[in-house]
Every structure is written in C-alpha cells, then in structure tokens.
Amino acid sequence: MNHYSGWKNALIAFFLFLSALYALPNIYGSDLAIQISNAGDASIGEQDLAKVELVLTSNTVDYKSIDLADNRILIRFEDSQSQLSTKSLLKTSLTRNYVVALNLAPSVPQWLSDLGGSAMSLGLDLRGGVHFLLEVDMEAVVTMSIDRYYNELRPLLREDRLYRSIRKEGNSLLVTFKSKESKQQGRKLIKDELFDLQIVDDIESELQLRLEITPAAIKVSKSSALKQNITTLRNRVNELGVAEPIIQQQGTERIVVQLPGVQDTARAKEILGAVATIEFRLVDEKNDLQLAVNSGKAPAGSKLYYFKSGRPLLLKSSVIATGENITGASSGIDQNNAPMVNIQLDNAGGRSMLETTKEFLNHRMAVVYIENKVETIVENGEMVKIRTKTQDVINAATIQGTFSNRFQVTGMESARAARNLALLLRAGSLSAPIEIIEERTIGPSLGADNIAKGFLSVLVGFALVLVFMAWRYRVFGLVANVALTLNLVTIVAVLSLIQATLTLPGIAGIVLTVGMAVDANVLIFERIKEELKSTNNIQKAISSGYEKALLTIADANITTLIASIVLFSFGTGAIKGFAVTLSIGIITSMFTAIVVSRAIINLIYGGKKVKELAI
Amino acid sequence: MSVKLLKVPTIDFVNKRHWAMIFSAILLVASIISLSVQGLKLGIDFTGGTLIEVGYQQTADLEEIRGKLNEANYQGTNVQYFGTDTEVLIQLEPQRVSSAKLSSSIIHMLGEGIDIRRVEFVGPKVGEELTNDGGLAMLYALIGILIYVAFRFEYRFALGSIAALVHDVIIVLGIFSALQIEFDLTVLAAILAVIGYSLNDTIVVFDRIRENFLSTRKVEPKPIINDALNQTLSRTIMTSLTTLLVLLALFYLGGEVIHSFAGALLIGVVVGTYSSIYVASSMILALGISKADMLPSEKESKEIDSRP
Numbered sequence: 001m002n003h004y005s006g007w008k009n010a011l012i013a014f015f016l017f018l019s020a021l022y023a024l025p026n027i028y029g030s031d032l033a034i035q036i037s038n039a040g041d042a043s044i045g046e047q048d049l050a051k052v053e054l055v056l057t058s059n060t061v062d063y064k065s066i067d068l069a070d071n072r073i074l075i076r077f078e079d080s081q082s083q084l085s086t087k088s089l090l091k092t093s094l095t096r097n098y099v100v101a102l103n104l105a106p107s108v109p110q111w112l113s114d115l116g117g118s119a120m121s122l123g124l125d126l127r128g129g130v131h132f133l134l135e136v137d138m139e140a141v142v143t144m145s146i147d148r149y150y151n152e153l154r155p156l157l158r159e160d161r162l163y164r165s166i167r168k169e170g171n172s173l174l175v176t177f178k179s180k181e182s183k184q185q186g187r188k189l190i191k192d193e194l195f196d197l198q199i200v201d202d203i204e205s206e207l208q209l210r211l212e213i214t215p216a217a218i219k220v221s222k223s224s225a226l227k228q229n230i231t232t233l234r235n236r237v238n239e240l241g242v243a244e245p246i247i248q249q250q251g252t253e254r255i256v257v258q259l260p261g262v263q264d265t266a267r268a269k270e271i272l273g274a275v276a277t278i279e280f281r282l283v284d285e286k287n288d289l290q291l292a293v294n295s296g297k298a299p300a301g302s303k304l305y306y307f308k309s310g311r312p313l314l315l316k317s318s319v320i321a322t323g324e325n326i327t328g329a330s331s332g333i334d335q336n337n338a339p340m341v342n343i344q345l346d347n348a349g350g351r352s353m354l355e356t357t358k359e360f361l362n363h364r365m366a367v368v369y370i371e372n373k374v375e376t377i378v379e380n381g382e383m384v385k386i387r388t389k390t391q392d393v394i395n396a397a398t399i400q401g402t403f404s405n406r407f408q409v410t411g412m413e414s415a416r417a418a419r420n421l422a423l424l425l426r427a428g429s430l431s432a433p434i435e436i437i438e439e440r441t442i443g444p445s446l447g448a449d450n451i452a453k454g455f456l457s458v459l460v461g462f463a464l465v466l467v468f469m470a471w472r473y474r475v476f477g478l479v480a481n482v483a484l485t486l487n488l489v490t491i492v493a494v495l496s497l498i499q500a501t502l503t504l505p506g507i508a509g510i511v512l513t514v515g516m517a518v519d520a521n522v523l524i525f526e527r528i529k530e531e532l533k534s535t536n537n538i539q540k541a542i543s544s545g546y547e548k549a550l551l552t553i554a555d556a557n558i559t560t561l562i563a564s565i566v567l568f569s570f571g572t573g574a575i576k577g578f579a580v581t582l583s584i585g586i587i588t589s590m591f592t593a594i595v596v597s598r599a600i601i602n603l604i605y606g607g608k609k610v611k612e613l614a615i
Numbered sequence: 616m617s618v619k620l621l622k623v624p625t626i627d628f629v630n631k632r633h634w635a636m637i638f639s640a641i642l643l644v645a646s647i648i649s650l651s652v653q654g655l656k657l658g659i660d661f662t663g664g665t666l667i668e669v670g671y672q673q674t675a676d677l678e679e680i681r682g683k684l685n686e687a688n689y690q691g692t693n694v695q696y697f698g699t700d701t702e703v704l705i706q707l708e709p710q711r712v713s714s715a716k717l718s719s720s721i722i723h724m725l726g727e728g729i730d731i732r733r734v735e736f737v738g739p740k741v742g743e744e745l746t747n748d749g750g751l752a753m754l755y756a757l758i759g760i761l762i763y764v765a766f767r768f769e770y771r772f773a774l775g776s777i778a779a780l781v782h783d784v785i786i787v788l789g790i791f792s793a794l795q796i797e798f799d800l801t802v803l804a805a806i807l808a809v810i811g812y813s814l815n816d817t818i819v820v821f822d823r824i825r826e827n828f829l830s831t832r833k834v835e836p837k838p839i840i841n842d843a844l845n846q847t848l849s850r851t852i853m854t855s856l857t858t859l860l861v862l863l864a865l866f867y868l869g870g871e872v873i874h875s876f877a878g879a880l881l882i883g884v885v886v887g888t889y890s891s892i893y894v895a896s897s898m899i900l901a902l903g904i905s906k907a908d909m910l911p912s913e914k915e916s917k918e919i920d921s922r923p
Contacts, residue, residue: 125872132715133741265734266719273715375714376738383739436715437738445670446732446872453870460868461861468857505801508865508873512808512880515861516815519854523819526850530623552822555767556815562759563811567804570752575804582808 001539002606004599012599015591016486022493025108025117031064031076032083033105034090035243039097039235043071048098055093061086074105091241102261103243120495123503123577124440126454128447129260130268133438134233136253137374140387141225141432142171145213149173149197153211156193162186164207172200173211183207222252228431230255235427236271255434265441270420273436275372277323277429278409278421282356283364283396284314305368307393308413315366315393320356325349329425331418332408339418340410341425350405357402366396367409369421374433387433454507461511462488469518473525475614479600480521480593487517487585487592494584503577513585519556520593524549525615538610546598553594557586624848628892629841629900635893639782646789655792658799659735661749663742665707665717668697670730675703683724698871702732709739733872749803753784756810764814768821769908775898776817779890783813786886787879801876809883812858816851816891823847824896828909836904840896848892855888 004012036052038044049068056063056075063086064076077083083102090100104127106119124131150168157163157175162182167174177183187209190197196217201210213221230247233255237245246258262268284302293312298304302314328344345353356365373388395411412418442450465484469477491510495502528545535541561583568579605613659666669675677694680703684692691708710717718734737745757777765773787806791798823843833839862884866877 135740265731266722269715269719376740435738436736438741439715439718439734439736441718441731441734443730443732445730446668449870450872453868453873457861457865457868457873461864464860464864465857468860472853504870504873505804505876508801508869508876511861511865511869512858515858516812516854518857519815519850522850522853522857526847526853530846533623548826552819555822556818559760559763559814559818560811562763563756563807563814566752566756566759567807570748570755571800571804575800578801578804578808582811 002542002602004602004606009599009603012596016489016596019486019490019493021112021115022117022497023489025106025112025119025496026492028107028109028119030104030106030119032080033077033103034075034083034087035099035101035103035105036073036075036090036094037071037099037101039099039238042097044068044073049073052090052094055090056086059089061089074103076105076107087241099238099241101241101243104261116497118496118499120492120502121499122451123501123506124258124260124447125442125504126447126451126502127260128442128444129258130262130265131438131440132257132259132269132272132436133250134255134257134272134434135437136222136226136229136255137385137387137433137435138222138225138253139385140372140374141222142213142218144432145218145221146171146173149194149211149213152194153190153197156189157186160185162189169210171212173197175209175211177207177209180207183209225432226253226255229434232428232430233257233272236423239423239427240268240271254437261444265439267420269436269439271423273434274420274424275430275433276421276424277370278326278394278425279322279368279370280320280353281315281318281366281368282320282360283366284316285363287314289314305366305391305393313366313393313396315368320352320365321345321349323425323429325352326425329422331415331422333415334408334410338410339412339415340408341412341418341422342408343406343425345405347405353407354402354404357399357404361399361402364396364398366393367411368392369394372433374435376435376437450504454504458507458511458514462514465514465518469521473521473615475604476521476525476528476601479597479604480518480525482600483521483592483597484514484517486596487589488514490588490592491581491585494588495581500580500584501577502581505575506577506581509578509581510585513582513589516560517585517589517593520549520553520589521597523553523556524594524597528613529615532613532615538613539605539607542601542605542613546594550594553590557590561586624845626845626848627841628844629837629896632893632897632900636897639890639894642786642789643782646785646792649789649792650785653792653795655788655798656795658797658802659706659737659742660800661742661746661798663709663737663739664691665710665721666733666735667705667718667721667731668733669703669705669722669725670732671701671703672728674700677703680705680725684721687721687724689721709742714738745800749800752803752807753810756807757781760810760814764818764821768825769904771899771902771904771908772821772825774902775895776814776821778898779817779887779895780810780813782890782894783809783883783886787883790882791875791879796875796878799875801873802879805876805879805883808880809887812880812884813887813890816854816887817895819850820844820847820891820896821899824899824904825909828906834906836900836906839906840900844892844896851888851892855884858884 036044052073053066062082064078066073066075075086077086087100087102094100108117108119146168150166150173153173154166162177162185164176164178175186177186187199190211196214197211198214199209200212226249230249234247237247237257237259242259242262244260246256248256250256257272259268287299287302289312292298292304292314298314301317303317305313305315307313325345325348326343327346330342332340332342334340369392371390375386376383395409412421466481469480471477473480491513524545527549528541531541531545564579564582564586567575568583571579681694684694689707690710693706695704696702697704705721707717715736718736722731757780761773761777764776784806787809791802820843823846824840827839827843831839859881862877862881865873866881869877
C-alpha cells in the first residue's frame with residue numbers, strides 16, 4: 001500500500017524535469033540589443049548579415065555578439081550607450097528596406113533555445129509600451145465606394161447619352177434617364193457591367209432608377225479597407241522602428257496595435273492615426289481671387305484653398321500628382337535652413353510633372369496638405385462621429401525649371417512636421433480614416449516597478465504560505481511546500497512554453513494560485529487526520545484520505561476553472577492575463593498537489609511500519 | 616499516538632442560521648441601498664475618459680496642475696496623489712470631443728521633466744462595450760457554474776451555490792459602492808475570481824453533505840448538514856487563511872495598480888467563506904433537501920457499474 005510503481009515515479013520525475021528545464025530560461029537576464037529585420041516580407045540572409053557586419057567593423061563598433069536567427073539579425077551590447085549610438089549609425093548606413101529597432105534579447109544559452117526553451121513573454125504593463133485599439137470608419141468606406149461607382153456610372157451611361165442626371169443620395173445613386181427607351185437600355189448596361197450595384201427602386205412609369213451597392217460588395221470593400229489599413233499601419237510601424245510590434249485585426253472593423261518599448265507615444269499616435277496626403281496643383285492666376293473670396297464661389301475649373309495662416313489662394317481643379325504617385329520621401333533641411341521634404345514620384349506622376357513644368361514654366365504650383373480626421377463625440381448622450389477634412393496649402397512657389405520625378409517641397413511648419421510627412425508619404429496612406437478608440441500606455445519606469453512589486457508579492461505570499469503550512473501540518477506541510485514550489489516552477493514552464501503573455505494581473509493570478517493551490521493539500525491532510533481518528537492503520541488512513549478528497553478537489557477546481565475560462569473568453573488584455581495564469585495554475589496544482597505530493601508521501605511512509613504521522 | 620487529534624468541533628451552525636440570515640439580509644439591503652443611491656464609482660474602463668499617471672522629481676503641486684487644467688477648460692477633472700506625493704493621477708471625464716490626442720496635449724501642458732508612467736484613454740464606445748461584456752461575463756460564469764453543479768449534484772445544490780454567489784457579489788459590490796472605491800476592469804476580474812473561490816468553498820461543503828447523506832442512516836437533514844459543516848470547518852479556515860495571506864502580500868506590496876484588485880479579493884474571500892458556511896447550506900435546507908434526493912444518483916452509478 002502507498003507505493004507508486006517505478007515507472008510511475010519515473011514518469012513524475014520526468015515531468016518535473018521537463019518543467020524545470022523549460023522554466024530555466026527565465027533565470028537568465030536579457031541583453032540590450034539591436035534588431036534588424038526586413039521592412040517587407042523578404043527574408044534576411046547571410047549577405048545582409050555580412051553587410052551589417054561590414055558597417056560595424058568599419059566604424060569599430062563595440063558589441064558583444066551578432067547573430068542571424070528567425071529572419072532577423074540581433075546585435076547584443078554591453079551598455080545602452082553603444083546600443084543607442086549604433087542604432088543611429090545603422091539607420092543612416094542601411095537602406096530603408098531594413099527596420100532597425102532597439103530590443104531586449106533574452107540571453108538564453110544556445111543548447112536551451114535549441115530545445116525550444118524561451119523566457120516568458122512580458123506584457124506591455126511589465127515592459128512598458130503602447131497598446132492602441134483603432135477603429136476603421138466603415139461609413140466612410142461605404143461613402144467612398146458610392147463615389148467610386150458614381151464615377152464609373154457616368155462614363156458608362158454617357159456613351160449613348162442615356163441619362164439626364166445622376167445624383168448621390170445618402171448611400172444610393174439616383175439616375176434620371178432621358179426616355180423610357182434609354183432607361184431600358186441603361187438598366188441592361190448597369191446589370192451587365194456593374195454587377196456590384198443593385199436596383200432598389202424602379203417604378204415603371206417614371207424615368208428614375210435608384211441604385212445601391214450590394215451587401216456582398218459592401219462587405220468586400222469593408223474587409224479590403226481593413227486589410228489595406230493593416231498593411232499601411234505595418235509600414236508605418238516599420239518606419240517607427242519597433243521591435244516585435246503586434247498589428248492584428250480584431251473583429252470586422254478594428255485593429256489592435258501594440259508597440260512594446262515605445263517611448264515617444266505622442267509621435268506614435270500622430271503617425272498611426274494620420275490620414276494625410278498631399279496633392280500638387282497649379283495656381284489659377286487668371287481669375288480674380290478677391291471676387292472668389294467675397295462670393296465664396298470659385299470660378300469653373302478652379303477651387304478656393306487657404307493657407308494655414310488663412311490667406312486664400314485659387315487653385316486649378318485638375319491635379320498634377322497625388323500622394324499615391326509618391327514612391328519615396330525623406331525629410332531634410334534646405335539652403336535656408338528650413339525643413340523640407342524630398343519627393344520621388346513614380347513614372348506616371350513624373351511624366352505628368354514633367355509635362356506640367358514644361359508647359360507652365362514661371363507659373364506657380366501649390367502643394368496642398370490634406371488630412372482626414374474622424375472623432376467620436378458624445379452629444380446629449382448620443383455618440384456622433386464627426387469627420388473633418390482639412391485641406392491646407394503648405395507651399396506655392398514659382399516653377400523655375402522643368403523637373404519630373406525628383407524634387408523638394410518646402411513650407412513645412414517644423415522639422416518634426418517634415419519628418420512626419422515624409423514618413424506618412426513613404427508608408428502609404430490609409431484607405432479609410434481610422435480613430436484611436438482605446439489607448440493604454442505604460443511608461444518604462446512603471447513597467448519596471450510593476451515587475452519588482454509583482455515579484456516581491458509572489459515571493460512574500462509564497463514564503464508566508466510555506467511557513468504556515470509547515471507549522472500546521474509538519475512533515476506533510478513540508479511535502480505540500482515541495483509540491484507548491486514545483487507548482488510554481490510548472491506554471492512558469494507552461495507560460496514559457498506556450499509563450500502566453502505575462503501581465504501584472506497575470507502575476508496576481510499566480511499569487512492567488514499559490515494561496516488556493518494548497519487547498520488541495522489541506523483537503524487531503526484534513527481528511528487523513530479524520531481517517532486517523534477512526535482507524536489505527538496509518539497506511540490505510542493515508543490512502544483513503546487521498547482517495548476521498550480526490551472527487552472534492554476535482555469538483556472544486558473544475559468550477560473555478562469554469563469561472564476562469566469565462567474570464568478568458570470575455571476579458572480583454574488585463575483580465576485575459578489573469579485568467580490565463582489562474583487556469584494554468586489550477587490545472588498544474590491538481591498535478592503537483594495530488595500526484596507529486598502523493599509520490600513524496602509514498603517515498604517517506606509507503607510500505608513502512610509507521611507508528612505515527614507527523615501531520 | 617502523539618498526534619494531536621483535534622476534536623471535530625460541534626458548533627451548531629444550522630440552528631444559528633436565522634441569525635446569519637438576519638445578518639446577511641442587513642448586509643444585502645445595505646448594499647443594495649448603497650448601490651442604488653450612490654452607485655459604483657466606475658473607473659474609466661467603463662465610463663470612458665482619460666487617465667494620466669505622472670511622476671515628478673519632487674513633491675508635486677496638485678493646485679498648480681489643477682490650475683493648468685482649469686485654464687485649459689477641461690471638464691470633470693480629478694487630480695490626486697497616487698501612492699506617494701511625487702506621483703500624480705489625473706483623470707478626465709469624457710470631454711465633448713474625446714480623443715486619444717487629449718492626453719498628448721495635457722502632457723505637453725504639464726511641461727518638461729516629468730516621467731509619464733501611464734496613459735489610458737477609453738473611448739465612449741469601448742467603455743460601453745466593456746460594461747456590457749463585463750455584465751455578460753458575470754452572467755455566463757454563473758450560468759456555467761449552475762449547469763455544472765446541477766449536473767454533478769442536484770438542482771437544489773445548484774440553487775444554493777448560486778444564492779451564495781449572488782450574495783457574495785452583491786455584498787462586495789455594496790462595499791465598493793459604500794466606500795466609493797474605484798471599480799475598474801481588474802476589480803471585475805477579482806469579483807469573477809471571488810465567484811470561483813466562494814464556489815470552491817461551497818462545493819467542498821456540499822460534497823461532504825452528500826457523502827454524509829449516503830454514508831449514515833440518519834435521515835434528518837439538519838444534523839447531517841451540521842456535521843458536514845463542522846467536519847470541513849478546519850479545512851475552510853485553513854484555506855481561507857492561506858489565501859488571505861497571499862492576498863495581504865498582494866495588497867500591501869503589489870503596488871497601487873493592483874490595490875483595488877487585491878482589496879476586492881480580500882473582501883470577497885471573507886464574505887465567500889462566510890457564505891459557504893451559512894448561506895449555501897441554509898438555502899438547500901430551505902429548499903427541502905432530503906436523503907431521498909441523494910439516492911437516485913447512487914442507484915444510477917450502481918446500475919452502470921453492474922453492466923457487463
């Protein structure tokens with residue numbers, strides 16, 4: 001009685017060995033490092049490594065090690081001074097398709113990481129960083145699709161001069177035809193050519209047709225808007241240089257962006273949310289500006305614009321090039337020490353620019369900065385989205401020579417504004433406006449505080465329980481303590497293995513598990529005590545104590561598990577972290593408190609003539 | 616044997632249950648009054664708004680910060696020390712135009728040389744969703760538990776444990792409302808953990824009640840329930856104590872961020888322990904549990920066992 005077979009003990013020992021092994025990576029610290037990855041999807045190879053090494057050696061940079069793994073190059077440093085200086089060195093010497101970011105690299109020994117061992121990944125509240133929840137303005141997406149179909153419908157019906165007018169009404173298009181015959185013809189054309197449009201209102205006696213976009217097509221354009229925005233955001237984050245960013249779709253219209261270790265959150269916010277682009281237009285020098293300002297109406301073929309200072313300017317309606325034509329942009333300083341942006345255009349944009357500058361030499365050209373914003377406001381208890389589109393002229397200068405695809409734009413407010421504009425132009429524009437609807441930023445100092453405090457409370461709570469158990473249950477208490485310690489190790493191992501993110505509430509979950517995990521042992525030991533009252537057979541008391549407590553433990557733990565699974569599925573960030581550690585803790589504690597403690601008790605008392613139990 | 620065999624206590628819990636009921640009733644009524652009169656002091660997770668925690672080199676001048684905020688015409692601001700007098704917590708109700716940019720402009724306004732420790736912005740829509748999700752989570756947890764207990768035990772046990780849980784949740788919420796402690800997402804998580812904990816306790820007692828019903832000839836439910844409570848008493852106290860020990864560590868050492876979380880759990884564990892002794896068992900007694908109710912499940916299991 002009370003004897004585990006050899007293989008059972010071996011199996012338990014093996015499990016514990018695995019736990020210890022995979023918990024091990026966490027005791028190693030981490031190195032200050034620079035991480036270099038590819039901005040696109042391309043992989044990083046040996047030649048990239050050679051390129052980086054060349055930069056490092058030719059500048060006699062002092063670094064600990066450099067290696068290539070998981071599609072990224074990691075350079076480790078002794079101190080933050082050399083880490084920071086090397087980052088700016090690499091940023092200037094490497095081309096733009098590399099992302100250079102500061103990182104903390106765990107210094108797990110090679111043999112351990114070969115076995116798949118890695119340290120727990122820490123949440124933003126422990127390492128510092130920003131969490132954003134962004135919402136794509138889907139109403140704007142629908143409006144934009146309507147505009148697109150409006151632009152497609154007109155040339156389609158114009159060929160045979162079928163329509164009298166086409167109007168946008170909310171999310172539908174209202175077409176008035178010239179005659180019944182043209183309506184007939186138009187209806188067929190629309191059905192054949194524009195299958196994403198459906199006819200919703202068609203009265204036989206009237207000449208009108210009301211068209212809407214089919215739900216399926218709306219769904220497609222919404223999801224593609226979301227995907228495009230994710231791509232753009234990824235580009236922008238790459239430009240910011242963040243190691244291990246997370247950019248994920250959440251639901252059908254939201255995007256989660258997590259940037260660990262980002263310090264300048266204001267800039268991150270500006271960059272992520274901005275829907276900014278620029279347009280190049282000729283200045284209308286023929287028409288009377290004052291007249292247009294007074295009447296508030298621009299003459300045909302022109303549009304009235306304003307500088308940020310409020311100065312008006314008439315610009316021609318036709319656009320020379322837009323942000324979409326831009327293939328490269330970088331910020332700099334011109335001869336007058338004013339901030340500027342170097343622009344590079346694609347072929348189409350370059351051609352159009354060349355033609356325009358040839359034809360309109362010594363005329364003026366303007367750069368218009370366009371920004372779309374969406375904000376939610378609460379008005380009389382109702383949530384209303386307000387959309388604003390600002391179009392500011394940032395510069396209007398005389399064309400002094402012909403140029404095509406490379407030129408400069410000046411007139412920026414500040415060097416920071418120039419940097420931001422260049423970044424946005426490089427990363428591409430968002431296909432629909434987005435709004436930050438949730439932000440959680442944890443500064444690095446609070447992150448470090450949280451780790452220290454969390455660790456301390458685990459330690460103290462753990463120590464208190466150890467003392468208490470040893471005092472109350474003596475030898476059995478010590479066995480429970482061993483089980484509890486192993487439980488902690490196992491929790492850490494599981495968290496490291498599945499790479500669940502450890503957060504401060506997660507640490508709280510571990511602390512709570514420590515308190516509750518001993519419950520199983522308490523149940524067993526109290527039961528053994530009770531059994532001892534009714535029998536003199538100590539071995540029997542031990543085994544029936546374990547047996548009788550087992551069902552109770554299972555019932556009690558399963559119900560707690562139900563609560564924590566619900567927490568996990570409904571919770572966001574903080575709560576999820578708590579639920580994960582609590583669930584893992586409950587499961588591992590069943591193993592350590594029941595199986596492992598039994599194995600130890602068996603080794604101590606099993607099969608021996610025991611006169612008394614130290615319980 | 617030198618082992619100290621503590622005698623099983625013989626406290627007459629069951630006959631004192633009327634006192635416990637009066638006590639619970641007073642607490643519940645007080646909680647409900649507090650909840651309906653002054654409600655919960657909801658954090659920005661649920662109301663939406665902006666929260667900024669900043670660290671200063673020296674003692675921070677709260678009046679100066681308030682002055683700056685007033686000058687900039689922000690509404691519904693709350694400025695207070697957070698933990699120490701070098702750390703300041705600034706909270707803003709949702710403004711007419713609420714956006715993530717608000718925090719940037721406030722940080723800019725506070726000037727140079729401060730350490731940005733934490734910024735949280737919750738848009739009005741997200742706040743609403745978090746409130747709904749939180750309520751739903753509570754509901755689903757209760758339903759899930761109800762089903763499990765009804766399946767493992769009997770519906771009266773399920774009702775008894777749910778009564779105890781509802782009792783605990785209302786009282787914890789009531790205390791948070793009465794003391795006007797801020798109720799945020801972590802506190803909600805704590806309350807769900809309390810549900811798990813309190814249930815754990817209740818299940819242990821119920822398990823014993825069932826076992827006693829099946830193992831003795833007695834049919835009177837009162838002494839059986841009373842025995843079960845006494846037999847599990849030392850375990851109930853031990854587990855509560857170990858849990859309280861770690862929670863105290865968390866409460867005093869875990870830092871400000873985790874403070875109300877640990878507080879909610881501390882209150883919850885005390886209330887949960889009490890309710891599993893008094894509320895849950897009184898409830899099944901009131902619902903008329905009897906030995907006969909326990910038998911079918913035993914018969915069923917024997918039937919299954921005797922199948923070839």
